[in-house]
Amino acid sequence: MKLDQIDTPAALIDIARMQKNIARMQGRMNTLGVAFRPHVKTTKCLDVVRAQIAAGARGITVSTLKEAEAFFAAGISDILYAVSMAPAKLPRALALRRQGCDLKLVVDNPTAAAAIAAFGDQHGETFEVWIEVDTDGHRSGITPEQDTLLDVGRILHENGVKVGGVMTHAGSSYELNTPEALAALAEQERAGCVRAAQRLREAGIACPAVSVGSTPTALAAAHLEGVTEVRAGVYVLFDLVMHNVGVCTIDDIALSVLATVIGHQPDKGWAILDAGWMAMSRDRGTSKQAHDFGYGKPCLLNGTPLTGYVVSGANQEHGILSPTEESAGDADDVTQQFPIGMKLRILPNHACATGAQFPEYHAVSPDGESVAWRRFQGW
Amino acid sequence: MKLDQIDTPAALIDIARMQKNIARMQGRMNTLGVAFRPHVKTTKCLDVVRAQIAAGARGITVSTLKEAEAFFAAGISDILYAVSMAPAKLPRALALRRQGCDLKLVVDNPTAAAAIAAFGDQHGETFEVWIEVDTDGHRSGITPEQDTLLDVGRILHENGVKVGGVMTHAGSSYELNTPEALAALAEQERAGCVRAAQRLREAGIACPAVSVGSTPTALAAAHLEGVTEVRAGVYVLFDLVMHNVGVCTIDDIALSVLATVIGHQPDKGWAILDAGWMAMSRDRGTSKQAHDFGYGKPCLLNGTPLTGYVVSGANQEHGILSPTEESAGDADDVTQQFPIGMKLRILPNHACATGAQFPEYHAVSPDGESVAWRRFQGW
Numbered sequence: 001m002k003l004d005q006i007d008t009p010a011a012l013i014d015i016a017r018m019q020k021n022i023a024r025m026q027g028r029m030n031t032l033g034v035a036f037r038p039h040v041k042t043t044k045c046l047d048v049v050r051a052q053i054a055a056g057a058r059g060i061t062v063s064t065l066k067e068a069e070a071f072f073a074a075g076i077s078d079i080l081y082a083v084s085m086a087p088a089k090l091p092r093a094l095a096l097r098r099q100g101c102d103l104k105l106v107v108d109n110p111t112a113a114a115a116i117a118a119f120g121d122q123h124g125e126t127f128e129v130w131i132e133v134d135t136d137g138h139r140s141g142i143t144p145e146q147d148t149l150l151d152v153g154r155i156l157h158e159n160g161v162k163v164g165g166v167m168t169h170a171g172s173s174y175e176l177n178t179p180e181a182l183a184a185l186a187e188q189e190r191a192g193c194v195r196a197a198q199r200l201r202e203a204g205i206a207c208p209a210v211s212v213g214s215t216p217t218a219l220a221a222a223h224l225e226g227v228t229e230v231r232a233g234v235y236v237l238f239d240l241v242m243h244n245v246g247v248c249t250i251d252d253i254a255l256s257v258l259a260t261v262i263g264h265q266p267d268k269g270w271a272i273l274d275a276g277w278m279a280m281s282r283d284r285g286t287s288k289q290a291h292d293f294g295y296g297k298p299c300l301l302n303g304t305p306l307t308g309y310v311v312s313g314a315n316q317e318h319g320i321l322s323p324t325e326e327s328a329g330d331a332d333d334v335t336q337q338f339p340i341g342m343k344l345r346i347l348p349n350h351a352c353a354t355g356a357q358f359p360e361y362h363a364v365s366p367d368g369e370s371v372a373w374r375r376f377q378g379w
Numbered sequence: 380m381k382l383d384q385i386d387t388p389a390a391l392i393d394i395a396r397m398q399k400n401i402a403r404m405q406g407r408m409n410t411l412g413v414a415f416r417p418h419v420k421t422t423k424c425l426d427v428v429r430a431q432i433a434a435g436a437r438g439i440t441v442s443t444l445k446e447a448e449a450f451f452a453a454g455i456s457d458i459l460y461a462v463s464m465a466p467a468k469l470p471r472a473l474a475l476r477r478q479g480c481d482l483k484l485v486v487d488n489p490t491a492a493a494a495i496a497a498f499g500d501q502h503g504e505t506f507e508v509w510i511e512v513d514t515d516g517h518r519s520g521i522t523p524e525q526d527t528l529l530d531v532g533r534i535l536h537e538n539g540v541k542v543g544g545v546m547t548h549a550g551s552s553y554e555l556n557t558p559e560a561l562a563a564l565a566e567q568e569r570a571g572c573v574r575a576a577q578r579l580r581e582a583g584i585a586c587p588a589v590s591v592g593s594t595p596t597a598l599a600a601a602h603l604e605g606v607t608e609v610r611a612g613v614y615v616l617f618d619l620v621m622h623n624v625g626v627c628t629i630d631d632i633a634l635s636v637l638a639t640v641i642g643h644q645p646d647k648g649w650a651i652l653d654a655g656w657m658a659m660s661r662d663r664g665t666s667k668q669a670h671d672f673g674y675g676k677p678c679l680l681n682g683t684p685l686t687g688y689v690v691s692g693a694n695q696e697h698g699i700l701s702p703t704e705e706s707a708g709d710a711d712d713v714t715q716q717f718p719i720g721m722k723l724r725i726l727p728n729h730a731c732a733t734g735a736q737f738p739e740y741h742a743v744s745p746d747g748e749s750v751a752w753r754r755f756q757g758w
Contacts, residue, residue, distance in 0.1 A: 008465065009758060041695055063657075063696045083696050084641040086387065086653055087720050108642050111719035139697055140642050140651050171694060262463040263487050263519045272519050274465055278442075279758075282661035282732055315550060316420055316731060317442045317462050318518055340490035341466050352695060353661055356736070359757040377756060378738040379388060379658075 001362070001370050003301060004343060008260040009279035011358040012345065013373065014303070016366050017254035018236060019051065025218065025235045026055045032224045037061050037080060037211065039233030042352045045361060046074050047373040048236060059102075061231045064379050065092045072101040080104045080211070082167065082231070084132060084140055087115035094125055104164050108132040108141050113152045117159035127161050130209060131200070133168040135192035136185065141168060144196040153205045163200065165209025168193045169231070173216035177246050177290060182220035189217050194226035219247045237351040240297060244289035250297070250305055255354060256345035257296065258362070259319065261338045271338035273311070273319035275346055280314060281353035295319060296346035303345060311346055319346070380741070380749050382680060383722060387639040388658035390737040391724065392752065393682070395745050396633035397615060398430065404597065404614045405434045411603045416440050416459060416590065418612030421731045424740060425453050426752040427615060438481075440610045443758050444471045451480040459483045459590070461546065461610070463511060463519055466494035473504055483543050487511040487520050492531045496538035506540050509588060510579070512547040514571030515564065520547060523574040532584045542579065544588025547572045548610070552595035556625050556669060561599035568596050573605035598626045616730040619676060623668035629676070629684055634733060635724035636675065637741070638698065640717045650717035652690070652698035654725055659693060660732035674698060675725035682724060690725055698725070 003012075029036040038052045041063035049060060049071065059078030062068045068079050069092070077100065085093070085105045096103045107113045107129055120127045131152055134141030142149045156163050170189035176182050189212050200207040212224070213231035224230065237255040238248040259275035277295065286293040295311040298321055308327035313320035321338065338344075348354035355361070355375060362370040382391075408415040417431045420442035428439060428450065438457030441447045447458050448471070456479065464472070464484045475482045486492045486508055499506045510531055513520030521528045535542050549568035555561050568591050579586040591603070592610035603609065616634040617627040638654035656674065665672040674690040677700055687706030692699035700717065717723075727733035734740070734754060741749040 007468070007471075007758060083653065084651065086639045086641050088639065089386070092386075109719060112641070115720075134644075139694060139699070140644070260465045260467065262465050262491070265513075265519070272463065274462065277662075277732070278735060282663070282729075283656075284661070284663070315518060320518070340488060341494075350661075353656070356657060357756075377736075379386060 003258070003364060003368050003370060006258055006362055006370060008258050008343065009275040010258040011355060011361045012256050012258050012370070013237065013361045013363045014254045014256070015363050017252060018048065021236055021238060021252060021254060022052055022055045025232060026057065028219065029230055030056065032221065034224050034227050035229040037229050037231050038236065039063070039082070039231050040067055040071065042233040042236055043355055043375060045373050045375040046071070047363065049076070052236065058229070061233070065089060066376070066379050068096055068101065068103055070376055072096060072099070077102045080106070080130065080167070082106055082169070084108050085112050085116060087112060087119070090116065090119045093127070094119070094123055097125055097127070104128045104130055106130050106132050106167060107152060110148065110151050110155055113155040117155060117161050121160055128164040129156050129161050130165045130167045130211065131163065131196070133166050133193050133196040135168045135189045136170045136172040138172040144192045144199065149196055149199060150203050153200045153203060157205045163205050163207055165207055165211055165228070166193055166196045166200065167209070167211035170212070170214050170217045173214045174241060174245060176216065177244060179220065179246065182216050182246070183222055186217035186221035190221060190224055190227055197226070215242060216245050216247050234351050239351040240293045240347055240349045241285040241289065244286055244291055250347070253347050255351045256299065256347050257354065259344050259346055261340055261342045261344070263340070264335050264338070266333065266335055269323050269334050271321040271334050273321055273344065274317060275319045276317045277314040278316050279357055280311065280319065280346065280348055281350065281357050283350040283353035285349045293349060296348050299345045299347060301343050301345060382637070382743060382747050382749060385637055385741055385749065387637050387722065388654040389637040390734060390740045391635050391637050391749070392616065392740045392742045393633045393635070394742050396631060397427065400615055400617060400631060400633060401431055401434045404611060405436065407598065408609055409435065411600065413603050413606050414608040416608050416610050417615065418442070418461070418610050419446055419450065421612040421615055422734055422754060424752050424754040425450070426742065428455070431615065437608070440612070444468060445755070445758050447475055447480065447482055449755055451475060451478070456481045459485070459509065459546070461485055461548070463487050464491050464495060466491060466498070469495065469498045472506070473498070473502055476504055476506070483507045483509055485509050485511050485546060486531060489527065489530050489534055492534040496534060496540050500539055507543040508535050508540050509544045509546045509590065510542065510575070512545050512572050512575040514547045514568045515549045515551040517551040523571045523578065528575055528578060529582050532579045532582060536584045542584050542586055544586055544590055544607070545572055545575045545579065546588070546590035549591070549593050549596045552593045553620060553624060555595065556623060558599065558625065561595050561625070562601055565596035565600035569600060569603055569606055576605070594621060595624050595626050613730050618730040619672045619726055619728045620664040620668065623665055623670055629726070632726050634730045635678065635726050636733065638723050638725055640719055640721040640723070642719070643714045643717070645712065645714055648702050648713050650700040650713050652700055652723065653696060654698045655696045656693040657695050658736055659690065659698065659725065659727055660729065660736050662729040662732035664728045672728060675727050678724045678726060680722050680724060
């Protein structure tokens, strides 16, 4: 299907940009000498993940057991479920393991560790667990020097659970915007995770995997000594938040929302689009960054960015396209500039959030032809 | 299925609260002497809409053609598509009309009006169109005194399109929070829409329907003279934004997200939940209201609100439950208060946005039993 035949709103993936992003990340990981385990929560789309694996990715990271189930059903076995395990979800993990899925769980507390050990013992299953390490204080995990790290390691190790490794995610990298700060955080993430592995090993607990990553730190790390693998998700499509962080150009952003002009408020300089927050998502991740892109940055149908305009507001199925504050005085007649029926592509703040609003992507080739790539929803 | 057997995160509808909300709104409309046409964009769920119709609703309002197609397939024929028509979507509207759907379109500009007239002429179909009126300047529509109102009316009327009515949506009501301000806006919405109908009729254009509505103005209107019907959506579930607006109590909120405690950061007073922004949505609608509820207000599994705590942050699959600023000093040990595996119910900022994150609701009866109610996604 040609781009101008697609019903709006629609989520478009520019295949050439996506492949370039995949090659860039995989190339870096190859140079740094580590394995790469992409986080598939960004797209939840088998077509995208197959491209990541074809480029050299080894295994995947998931954020839900539904992702694990869906990608295992599609033939991918090496799966890290990177959210601290809720004991009530163990029957689903057991079912995957029994089907042959090499599913690795994550914990950061003694209670969940003991529950996994007891459940494994009860069902005759040797689970593999990675311990979550907190290297930047932004969310979950055990800091490398805490006693709890060894407590959790021992509970697992002494009760029939395989300690497969340690993992950390320096998610606070999203709040940075200079190469120096990103490189420093990448080193903090690396050193903290390696230190946690060292402590476990010194306590007699094998800890083969040392897994770090976020898109900004993965792209900023100077070296990854002691690390065995890196995880990253949003790099595959990039977005305006990542542009503000400084790890991609506008032209690297592979996801856009195709929208149609459906109205105007000429006195206000507004064109009304049929892409509101249901299409763009409510993510306003750029609102606290150096450049606030509202609900998205408009581009022409051919992808050329429109300087001086922004999607400044959104209701459920209405987006408001308006001049930026700097360009308000110079704006042309909005009804001429953006006639009814005109199609635009809106670059999103956050590719993970915007993609989740759609049941499918339209993957667009350089010749303008598109095919549907399904994605899934839910837990 | 019992509440404590449901996998988390999950979207729960409290059926008793929902039925109370439906009865309250329908009762008001009956008293005011107008028809009620619920906006089904809030739930996109046939089970909910059947309850609204059983209570007396006449027809439905939709925000997408996919909603129109899905609800028409389920036997509902009287459908208002309340977003200004994009000419490229006319083939889908035609297909619905030809199958017998009493689909009404909306326009607010001469270009779309002319496109509908031309398309109808070309295909031998008499479309019905309602003209969108702008009564509060918040988004789309033609103000009641503008010349464009009659221009659009004439383009339709003189070219074989039935002008079925006028409609307006005072969406700026979401920004108010006193009964007086809401009543004043409800009157402004009513008077503006009635005036637009009057002008069309004086120009010789029949305008049978006069349709107004938003949840706050529908609940605040003192009288609706000249109005034939009211539309509202979020009233059926309510949410924290509506609570801040002042049109529902916390105990009226019928939607919650079931979540499990999966970790702690005791030094920070945090419990980590398995409901992040993918479950709650990125909607931060209360952030600019009198009371900021973060990503949601926690309640015990039985529905009792937990004072002094808020979901203060969210990543994709992690929510951070923490003491509110006022109660930070008094908080108990978070690991004791919220043990690993504990289930909570989180009230959402915006029911329309949170529901959209889930493929189904779990509808909970007063006895604690639940059934799955499907909802759909996409356009």
